[in-house]
Amino acid sequence: xxxxxxxxxxxxTGDLAYRKLLPAFYNLYANQAFQHAKxxxxxxxxxxHEQYCTIIKDxxxxxxxxxxxxxxxxxxxxxxxxxxxxxxxxxxxDTLAAFYKQHQDTQHIFYFAVAPRFFSTIAQGLLRVPxxxxxxxxxxxxxxxxxxxxxxxxxxxxxxxxxxHIYHIDHYLxxxxxxxxxxIRFLNPLFANVWNHECIAHVQISAxxxxxxxxxxxYYDQSGALKDMVQNHLxxxxxxxxxxxxxxxxQEDLHEKQLTLLQQLRPVDQLNIQDTMVLGQYFGYQKxxxxxxxxxxxxxxxxxxxxxxxxxxxxxxxxxxxxxxNKREMEVIITFKAPFPNVEPNVLIIKIQPTEGVYVRFNxxxxxxxxxILPVSMDFCQSCSDIHRINTPEAYERxxxxxxxxxxxxxxxxxxxxxxxxxxxxLKERYENAQLPVYIYPSGSEGPQASYELFTMQPQxx
Ligand code: BG6
Numbered sequence: 001x002x003x004x005x006x007x008x009x010x011x012x013t014g015d016l017a018y019r020k021l022l023p024a025f026y027n028l029y030a031n032q033a034f035q036h037a038k039x040x041x042x043x044x045x046x047x048x049h050e051q052y053c054t055i056i057k058d059x060x061x062x063x064x065x066x067x068x069x070x071x072x073x074x075x076x077x078x079x080x081x082x083x084x085x086x087x088x089x090x091x092x093x094d095t096l097a098a099f100y101k102q103h104q105d106t107q108h109i110f111y112f113a114v115a116p117r118f119f120s121t122i123a124q125g126l127l128r129v130p131x132x133x134x135x136x137x138x139x140x141x142x143x144x145x146x147x148x149x150x151x152x153x154x155x156x157x158x159x160x161x162x163x164x165h166i167y168h169i170d171h172y173l174x175x176x177x178x179x180x181x182x183x184i185r186f187l188n189p190l191f192a193n194v195w196n197h198e199c200i201a202h203v204q205i206s207a208x209x210x211x212x213x214x215x216x217x218x219y220y221d222q223s224g225a226l227k228d229m230v231q232n233h234l235x236x237x238x239x240x241x242x243x244x245x246x247x248x249x250x251q252e253d254l255h256e257k258q259l260t261l262l263q264q265l266r267p268v269d270q271l272n273i274q275d276t277m278v279l280g281q282y283f284g285y286q287k288x289x290x291x292x293x294x295x296x297x298x299x300x301x302x303x304x305x306x307x308x309x310x311x312x313x314x315x316x317x318x319x320x321x322x323x324x325x326n327k328r329e330m331e332v333i334i335t336f337k338a339p340f341p342n343v344e345p346n347v348l349i350i351k352i353q354p355t356e357g358v359y360v361r362f363n364x365x366x367x368x369x370x371x372x373i374l375p376v377s378m379d380f381c382q383s384c385s386d387i388h389r390i391n392t393p394e395a396y397e398r399x400x401x402x403x404x405x406x407x408x409x410x411x412x413x414x415x416x417x418x419x420x421x422x423x424x425x426x427l428k429e430r431y432e433n434a435q436l437p438v439y440i441y442p443s444g445s446e447g448p449q450a451s452y453e454l455f456t457m458q459p460q461x462x
Pocket of ligand 1: 209228229330
């Protein structure tokens, strides 16, 4: 990475910058992957360079993956410039332009670590900054509240930045085992050759969380599990799991295959919504700070979806996510069809977090004088050693490096985002129109009872 780059963080005194971005930059710096870059942090508070470095020291100590070293941190800090500016004021961008001029900047990467309502104000302000238009921009979710608002936001951004320079962060795409799905799936004939409806009974993608909405009640109550987790993270995983094999092995090829898959989800108007989705809310959610006392926002969603193509004919894709559940666990479970009714099916589990690994269950003959069939397993734990933890970059480190390398394969593309918004909007609308309940479930449970029924039902045709 010899290109001179300037990362500018809008929202440099916010939680995302402190908790994720600066610790990730520190890790990159410690690994010598950051020698040619500078960080410009923009914030409204009147800090000087030293004050800002003192503040971020604690965050780096607490959240960086690599051990804190004082001399390393001090030289890392030399890479950072804090610029006090109110990014909602157009004239403030003249100061920014003057600042860049002094520093002979090169390639610009702008990180919008702020609420989406500020995106167009910032883009407008950047018109005053020479060369900013050729820069790359990184944006966080939520990208809109529905398809319509996301489209508007996208048009605003594209009127300023080149479409190919807009990087939509989905931090799940930076997770080690999400990145590993393609390798496990395509580079092992053991799995690659049976990855279809003839051999697979169903696929489950499960993202369970123990935490509730914590301090994010105001945002979450306007969002809910479908928009917060399904539309982005889980649909991205679904598309990588189920897409057709790559042919050209390029970033474009990957995005195209994922998009095609999302477009092949069985249209919502062809689904019986009762047999498709269950929404729930944890008991006590309405008492959380900044949540409406009569809120019906879902904190749990379970879906039973189908993909209408040759490969997946009638294979159920079961998606489940929720807060305040009995465990924190994210995994993909592929259950194969059993060859005989009395034999346990083979199962492949791709464990994404907190444990990273791969589990396979298969059948053997019971040892000894018996013809009984015994299901046994192999359980590969990738994250069980300390060396692994120290050597594995965190999601944000990978994503910052990827934007630097202009590697879009680590990001979701606008057309995927638009397609998944349209699908989630339609699901929500049908559920509301059918007046289906948002089931209350106890904290520390596995979610509403109705979701087990949804997952275990056997509708005709499957
Ligand atoms: C975020 C959601 O995108 O992902 C949060 O907004 C959720 O509600 C979080 O808790 C989960 O991320 P992770 O990396 O902890 O699984």
